Amino acid sequence: DTEVTQTPKHLVMGMTNKKSLKCEQHMGHRAMYWYKQKAKKPPELMFVYSYEKLSINESVPSRFSPECPNSSLLNLHLHALQPEDSALYLCASSRGLPGAEAFFGQGTRLTVV
Amino acid sequence: GENVEQHPSTLSVQEGDSAVIKCTYSDSASNYFPWYKQELGKGPQLIIDIRSNVGEKKDQRIAVTLNKTAKHFSLHITETQPEDSAVYFCAASGGSSASKIIFGSGTRLSIRP
Numbered sequence: 001d002t003e004v005t006q007t008p009k010h011l012v013m014g015m016t017n018k019k020s021l022k023c024e025q026h027m028g029h030r031a032m033y034w035y036k037q038k039a040k041k042p043p044e045l046m047f048v049y050s051y052e053k054l055s056i057n058e059s060v061p062s063r064f065s066p067e068c069p070n071s072s073l074l075n076l077h078l079h080a081l082q083p084e085d086s087a088l089y090l091c092a093s094s095r096g097l098p099g100a101e102a103f104f105g106q107g108t109r110l111t112v113v
Numbered sequence: 114g115e116n117v118e119q120h121p122s123t124l125s126v127q128e129g130d131s132a133v134i135k136c137t138y139s140d141s142a143s144n145y146f147p148w149y150k151q152e153l154g155k156g157p158q159l160i161i162d163i164r165s166n167v168g169e170k171k172d173q174r175i176a177v178t179l180n181k182t183a184k185h186f187s188l189h190i191t192e193t194q195p196e197d198s199a200v201y202f203c204a205a206s207g208g209s210s211a212s213k214i215i216f217g218s219g220t221r222l223s224i225r226p
Binding site: 004006026031033034040041042043045048050055056090096099100101102103104105106107 | 120144147149154155156157158160162164175202206207212213214215216217218
């Protein structure tokens with residue numbers, strides 16, 4: 001099983017809303033990632049969690065708040081987003097070792113209105 | 114940090130012909146090079162990878178080659194089929210970017226019937 005499950009698949013939110021994206025994996029992976037992908041661009045790294053601790057924050061604005069409640073779950077809390085934050089948000093996981101394969105979920109298509 | 118360049122940005126080949134996508138990387142300490150295929154509306158799917166201690170790897174119609182001295186690696190798809198149409202991303206990991214997967218800009222591959 002190499003599945004990373006993301007919910008919801010689509011999300012439309014207003015600029016004053018608070019919403020959360022969820023990601024789950026049951027491969028025993030100890031590293032989990034959030035990426036942002038704009039149309040016709042490669043995925044851009046946002047956050048890395050390693051053993052449930054935030055290890056990398058790529059200078060992401062505070063309106064994006066990640067959370068890793070346990071080794072299988074990863075959340076991304078959204079608050080006061082801007083229309084330019086509309087994108088495909090991808091979650092990935094890996095064993096957390098250098099050179100370990102990373103597997104991506106199908107993404108959440110976020111539209112901020 | 115690591116920088117990955119990918120060429121061409123678009124590629125159109127006749128069904129049954131071969132397709133080649135090339136990437137270069139900047140960090141000589143990078144040691145893991147995955148390739149992802151992304152279909153419309155889906156997350157990136159790992160299709161093949163290669164590590165720095167190997168020069169070539171094959172999996173059915175797909176092969177990847179790595180030249181560490183020149184710091185470039187390539188994806189070769191033989192006997193292309195319509196279902197090969199997608200965006201392909203090369204990536205690099207390890208070295209100074211051990212916890213990160215740094216993506217190339219992507220190649221949109223179209224297979225002409």
